[in-house]
Amino acid sequence: MGYINKVKKRIAEVREAINYHNYRYYVLDSPEISDAEYDELMRELKQLEDANLDLITPDSPTQRVGAAPVEAFGVVEHPQPLLSLANAFSDEELEAWYRRISNLLGGRNIDFVCELKIDGLAVALTYVNGLLEVGATRGDGYRGENITQNLRTVKSIPLSVPKEAPPRFEVRGEVYLPKTGFKKLNEERAKEGLPLFANPRNAAAGSVRQLDSRITAQRPLDIFVYGLGWAEGKTAPDKHWEIMQYLKSLGFKINPNIALCQTIDEVKKYYAKWVKEEETIPYEADGVVVKINSIPFQEELGYVGREPRWAIAYKFPAVQGTTRLLEIGINVGRTGSLNPYAILEPVQVGGVTISHAALHNEEDIHRKDIRIGDWVVIQRAGEVIPEIVEPIVSRRTGKEKIFHMPKTCPVCGAEVIKPEGEAMHRCTNAACPAQALERIKHFVSLGAMDIEGIGEKMSQVLFEAGLIKDAGDLYYLTKDQLLSLERTADKSVSNMLSSIEKSKDRPLSRVIFALGIPGIGDETAELLTGHYTSLDELSRATPEKLQEIPSIGPKIADSIVAFFRQEQNKRIIDKLRKADVRLEAEKAEAKELPLAGLEFVITGRLEAFPRPEAEAKIKALGGKAGSDVTRKTTHLVVGEDPGSKLARAQELGTKTLTESEFLELLKQSENKLK
């Protein structure tokens, strides 16, 4: 095939793809590729056409802005078409745009107006003799839908404007749904069992297209007006910035983050600021629109095809992307849980390459109907952590495979079970090497024994070299053993040994946490130290005794008892003890406790928490909690409806505290500990 035929074929392919995605986006409101990918297709087509001008056809997607309007509403002709914007995705592309226009303007001084590119629905509002006459969607840019009735329900759209406004004019803006409104709307829909909107833009589009405007009225829609379409009977200012101030004075809602920039560097700074602060914007924005401020300059620059030369959309890095799910891998956790994760074809999302994503558990995978080989939409949830949003069902070939948890542990081959009513599958082999290694990693980690120099990597090296089989072995490592490893210099070895030594004196709560008892995190470990002053004491505790502690229930109690009963755990604790790791609460620690030496008695009902919990807090802070006021009692806490203890306290001259004074004392004492 000749070169030109290849190009022809590719152009046809890309056009077909774009037309299909246009339809999904504009007509169905259900896009299946991200905006970034759509933009990429459009760019490719444009490049091909620019290099082969004779291949441009009038029906090419580059020759129009969107899809045809839906006929259910009246059709509105736009006297001045609503056009789209060229995109920039990097500082280089922005600079290239700047150089082009700067050349065209012969190097005259240019200033810019920057604003956020709100991801909503573009509308045109026509006012005649001071009244809103027509509100229309953009449609294909030339003809849109008449949605006046619905737009009238948007409270921030003025239905009338002051007399000094031009007799006939059109403003343009973006109707959108704030993030909070979107969330609330979806919550309500979930309650009613209705399908959820995928994002605020879709929700706004759906709302504005309601045939019944009473439904639209219930949606918290808002608008930002971003420009004047046309005006008759009055001359408008000749700076875009001033037009915006003028529109504001007429009662239109203008985005508060609009800025006047004197240089292209200031534009870049504006962009950089908002890339960083994108999360804080209360509505969705997908970039920054940069416009030449001077209207005469705008007119001079004119249009290329369907895009103005005098403005550009500088897009934020995409936060969603699509890629292929190549395989589903399994990790075995410290507790034996089998944790599936997605191995993805690496893809850039939000400026970061994503190649893995957590899949939580088998049920979750099946609920989302994710299959091996699927194309999937991924996003970085809350800034950082990648997640699979959904599979793209329409891209399936039939070769995708449904995932099943293995019947045996992928690491040790032991039987895998899924306890009734639980979501997780578990490896049944407590000696499973994967679990053993994870337990060691947990032991040395930051919140636990915090052994500097031995992290995940070093734990693995030591484990695989056979130098340690469990956490207890860490304390018997010798200098020679460590030096025999690869990539361990003298310096790092002595660092490791000294941080192992230092870890022998961690608070008891850290030790309990580090042991990795299932269900015991840092909070519960801390709670336990309030009731047991040594590991021995804790190891002898009965389930009944443990359950007397508030927030310890039967499951946690059993977990603790079972842990100390296991031979391998006993051996680990033995190794720790022989190595002189402190397994008791520090004596000095107890004395330093802020409430040490004080004895509290509570009378009446407390608002903040039940009495046992208050007593637990007192004990945790080193105080004693009694039930009767005696001469030893130092404080009486007086709650609602106090009993006879109050009289007794007054008799003895015991200090009394109101509940709020008591809470304040607890707070101060807790702060002292930190």
Next chain:
DNA sequence: CCGCCTCGAGTTCT
């Protein structure tokens, strides 16, 4: 028994 809240466990990438 159900809903609410808090805690635990596992996770990605720079």
Next chain:
DNA sequence: CTCGAGGCGG
């Protein structure tokens, strides 16, 4: 950050 589970109050 997310999901699941444990604990607890109504």
